[in-house]
Amino acid sequence: MRNIFAGRIGIIVVGAVIGVIAALLQYFGNPPNMGICVACFERDIAGALGLHRADVVQYLRPEIMGFVVGAFFAAILAGEYKPRGGSSPLIRFFLGIFAMIGALVFLGCPWRALLRLAGGDGNAILGILGLAFGIFIGVLFLKNGYSLGRSYAQRKASGWIFPALMVGLFLLLIFRVSFSPNGPIFFSVKGPGSMAAPVLISLIAGLGIGALAQRSRFCTMGAFRDVMLIKDFHLISGVAALLVFAFLTNLVLGQFHPGFEKQPVAHTSFVWNFLGMTLAGLAFVLAGGCPGRQLFLSGEGDMDAAIFALGMIVGAGFAHNFAMASSPAGPAAFGPAAVIAGLIFCLVIGFTQRDRASA
């Protein structure tokens, strides 16, 4: 069966659809310039579960669950559901932690960086430049034989675990279980965590994007990486479509407000916007995908990608508990130190994880 979404037109259509849906999710209630943000939404999930107690960012985001489950069903239908794992899971877990810390110093994953720019937030330019710089460093490692080793096929009956976790989270959202007085599940009553599109709309959007992205292999990190590594403009044409169509939809909906100051869920520290995303971009390359792509891969049965995603959720807990995540006021006390520690970790991994045979 020919995969119509894997071609140039396919990736552009998918990027455009994601851009329009993201802007519409904002219109329906998601936080400004945050129609979809994989990092922020995983952070909200961590908060809802009580892994951190920042009371403005706690919600079980159905978009994330939809991404994984949508990709799961798309992969099964296409015969691409292949449980696999075993490629340096612990390293991937820590890459996930540091990727999240970097993203939360900037305040967004690459998807949100694009959506912030599409909403007029000039600070996103620094984030995107930082992202590109981090990816550039990662590409140098790739050219020198960087590898986390092979993954191996796992039993068919093991790839469902991560999708099932997502279904479980969705049930917790629907039934709003309270596990103890003043205990989890936490739902923000103020701040970005309290802003959400209706559950059904978010879920359907997530499922649709999950399926489309699985078929098209949409990846924001891969987009920049392929341009630098092999001058391939396939994926970046999808990313460009996302940016343009989110921008146009924002114009139509009156959601475009250009400037640097007072942008929603953003700060104006050029240096830490840049370096936060440098860390995130480098960690994404070393792990082989942007946060969204890692979720779609998890849906296909890639358990290494699922480990990375879990690392991001745990990393969000650390980021807020240990004063590393930024706020609109600017970087937090330990954010800069955490970014530097993360960069050192990623450089060590980049230099030491090499496959001689493939170099």
Place this chain on the structure above:
Amino acid sequence: MTAKRIDARGLSCPQPVVLVDKAIAAGDINLEVLVDNEVAKENVSRLAQKRGLKTIYRQEGLDIVVETSKD
């Protein structure tokens, strides 16, 4: 001429592409690239075609072999 065989099974994106690009740059045009998933097959093929090579596929057990050659 025998084809150079590259085992790219189980490697994360984009390592299969990096291996193939290095081989092509080193002058190996006839390649047999062993991959175990559709994405790697698509990516390797796209690169080979970009480098002006022709690709054909065959199944080998559960794996896919992408063969590249000059027209």
